[in-house]
Amino acid sequence: xxxxxxxxxxxxxxxxxxxxxxxxxxxxxxxxxxxxxxxxxxxxxxxxxxxxxxxxxxxxxxxxxxxxxxxxxxxxxxxxxxxxxxxxxxxxxxxxxxxxxxxxxxxxxxxxxx
Amino acid sequence: xxxxxxxxxxxxxxxxxxxxxxxxxxxxxxxxxxxxxxxxxxxxxxxxxxxxxxxxxxxxxxxxxxxxxxxxxxxxxxxxxxxxxxxxxxxxxxxxxxxxxxxxxxxxxxxx
Numbered sequence: 001x002x003x004x005x006x007x008x009x010x011x012x013x014x015x016x017x018x019x020x021x022x023x024x025x026x027x028x029x030x031x032x033x034x035x036x037x038x039x040x041x042x043x044x045x046x047x048x049x050x051x052x053x054x055x056x057x058x059x060x061x062x063x064x065x066x067x068x069x070x071x072x073x074x075x076x077x078x079x080x081x082x083x084x085x086x087x088x089x090x091x092x093x094x095x096x097x098x099x100x101x102x103x104x105x106x107x108x109x110x111x112x113x114x
Numbered sequence: 115x116x117x118x119x120x121x122x123x124x125x126x127x128x129x130x131x132x133x134x135x136x137x138x139x140x141x142x143x144x145x146x147x148x149x150x151x152x153x154x155x156x157x158x159x160x161x162x163x164x165x166x167x168x169x170x171x172x173x174x175x176x177x178x179x180x181x182x183x184x185x186x187x188x189x190x191x192x193x194x195x196x197x198x199x200x201x202x203x204x205x206x207x208x209x210x211x212x213x214x215x216x217x218x219x220x221x222x223x224x225x226x
Contacts, residue, residue: 002157035216043158043201043216090157099205102148105157
């Protein structure tokens, strides 16, 4: 157990639908990062939040949004889902805003869009 | 970004040392080199990190060249369970916070 909790572990939904992925960071970590990993591909950085504020943005689609709440948990919202959105979505956390100390990853959410 | 370059794949015999290279020629003075691995579709797992000195822990050793432009992760006695994708990334520059790119990593296959 890494200390980063992601729910749900698996999600199957239809095209056009909207889903919410949840992440609770490791205790004491203020930064949360979201990554997307499509089949047999590398980790693509989506977005980072630090202490409730958006800190950095990667190649995140406009159909996707995220937020970090006062209790530091984060949610990634994916809307108007397409088949190509099927992927593993990982959340990671770190103590500071620059990743110093490294990232701790959760076990991921596997999203399947049918 | 300080970008990293790794070979796409490597093989290693079980029980032998696995040496995984990484090039990070644009690394800055305040940036650390981190290594992670991802087994199958699990979340990436931290292995080791370093700034300029060589480091060793229970999992691996990290050798960083004197000019810091490259490093090598050493798994001293590889087992079949070490088969995974290994990522070398650079972390530390404020301007690139959160954007440390994992790239495609090196797929290490440990063979019996």
